[in-house]
Structures are given as structure tokens and as C-alpha cells.
Amino acid sequence: MSFGDPNNPYSQQPSQGQPGYPQQAPQDVPPQYGYPQHAQQPYGAYPSAGMAGIPGAGLPPLAHWGQRAGANLLDGLIIAGPMYALGIIDLANSDDPANAAPGPLFLVGLVYCLGMAIFQLYKEGKTGQTTGKKVLGISLRREADGSTLGFGMAFVRKLAHALDTMACYLGWLWPLWDAKKQTFADKVCSTVVIKVDKG
Secondary structure (H helix, E strand, O other): OOOOOOOOOOOOOOOOOOOOOOOOOOOOOOHHHOOOOOOOOOOOOOOOHHHHOOOOOOOOOEOOHHHHHHHHHHHHHHHHHHHHHHHHHHHHHOOOHHHOOOOHHHHHHHHHHHHHHHHHHHHHHHHOOOHHHHHHOEEEEEOOOOOOOOHHHHHHHHHHHHHHHHOOOHHHHHHHOOOOOOOHHHHHHOEEEEEOOOO
């Protein structure tokens, strides 16, 4: 059989540009040479859940309620724990604990509490993780593309948690049965909490 034998369908490879066969771009050719370029999603991004038409479809594994509650508890201890501990020490050193005003140690604890709350909010906006979220292996992300929120949007989401509390704390429990495991604040801000590798 010769290379051009019409009876042998494997003997001839179609050339690029032949009708019926899509033309493929050579590797490392700049876009100005006319080859179509395929858009790449940024690292860590994921398809929007709305694209699939199914709630939660296309998202990475979502954090379950226990992980979220554990992270919040740990963050609360890190942020407010030292303030209360220093306040108790102040009371113990007071001559009249029943009528004692906040002492200097409690004020130091209050300054720490405010500073740590801002720092944790900054970390959550920039990396998606507070200390508690990092320990539990979860991360806060934008639902649409998986990017982090930034400090401003992370702050807005913290304010939106008031909705979770005002509804008799129902919003905090909503992830237990919600398809995308979102609180009311997550729904308002279009965010999800996903599982990530601990590190």
C-alpha cells in the first residue's frame, strides 16, 4: 500500500486547515498572529453555580456547619478571650469587686480585642481565612468566581451577619439545610465558605 492509497483510511493524515477539521494554534504563538486564544480562569477560581442551573453545582466542596461554627468559636476566643481574662484579673485585684470599674488591664485587653478583630477581618478579606478558618481548613470566597473578598467586602459581610442574628439566630443555622450552606449574610453578599487544604 502506498501513502496515498484511497482504500486505506489510516494512510493519510488530514492537513491543518482542511475543511471539516478545526485549525489548531501552534504552541507559544502570540495572539496577534490570528490564532484564537482560550481564556484561562485565574488560579483558585471555579465555575459559577448559576451556570449549571442547580444550586451548589460547579462549586468546590462546601464547608459544613460544624466547621464554620468551630472556626467562629475559635476566632471569638482569640479576639475576646484575652480581654475577659485581663478584666477578671483586674476584678480580682480590686478592693471591692462588686463595684469595681474597668481597670487598666481590661483597657489593654479592649485595645487588643479591637486590634485583633481588625487584623482577622483584614486576613479574611485578603486570604479568605481567619485564624479559626485556617485551623479548620475552610475559606471564605466569592460565589461567582472563587476569588477572595477584600477588606471592604469582608467588613460589609460582617455587618450583614446582623440579619442572621435578628431573625432569632435562624440565619446562623441556615447552612444546616441550605443547598449552598450559606447564612443570610452569605446570600446577601454572594459568598460561600469552601473546604481547602490545611496549611
